[in-house]
Amino acid sequence: MSRPPRIEPSGDVVARIGSTALALPDAYEEDAWTGIRWRVRSKTFAHVLVAQEGYTSAYRDVTGVTEPTTVLTFRSSGDELSALANAGPPFYQPPWSPTVVGMVLDVDTDWDEVAELVTESYRFCAPLTLRRRLGR
Numbered sequence: 609m610s611r612p613p614r615i616e617p618s619g620d621v622v623a624r625i626g627s628t629a630l631a632l633p634d635a636y637e638e639d640a641w642t643g644i645r646w647r648v649r650s651k652t653f654a655h656v657l658v659a660q661e662g663y664t665s666a667y668r669d670v671t672g673v674t675e676p677t678t679v680l681t682f683r684s685s686g687d688e689l690s691a692l693a694n695a696g697p698p699f700y701q702p703p704w705s706p707t708v709v710g711m712v713l714d715v716d717t718d719w720d721e722v723a724e725l726v727t728e729s730y731r732f733c734a735p736l737t738l739r740r741r742l743g744r
Contacts, residue, residue: 666702682729
């Protein structure tokens with residue numbers, strides 16, 4: 609039985625996340641095994657993909673949702689990590705890392721919040737010299 613063709617995230621979603629991510633010092637964008645990811649040095653600080661049937665998906669495993677769903681994963685820590693991991697939809701916590709949080713991206717997405725979360729994830733992953741360039 610063959611799998612359905614992989615659905616990739618929309619160009620609009622990639623562009624919106626990329627406009628924040630690529631404004632960060634030394635950040636770059638690359639194709640991932642599915643979707644697009646943004647990295648600093650060799651660490652991924654944001655990854656957008658479409659969770660769909662026929663492919664392994666932490667989102668589908670955690671939620672049981674079967675229809676194709678665009679999700680963003682990013683890193684977090686401390687109180688923010690705890691709050692997001694326990695917030696419920698649109699957030700979820702993949703089981704493969706204690707510092708990664710996922711978020712469904714849909715018509716109700718608050719893109720200012722996404723920008724803040726991507727920036728904080730970058731701070732989590734970037735070396736101190738690059739974090740200093742951001743200021744506060």
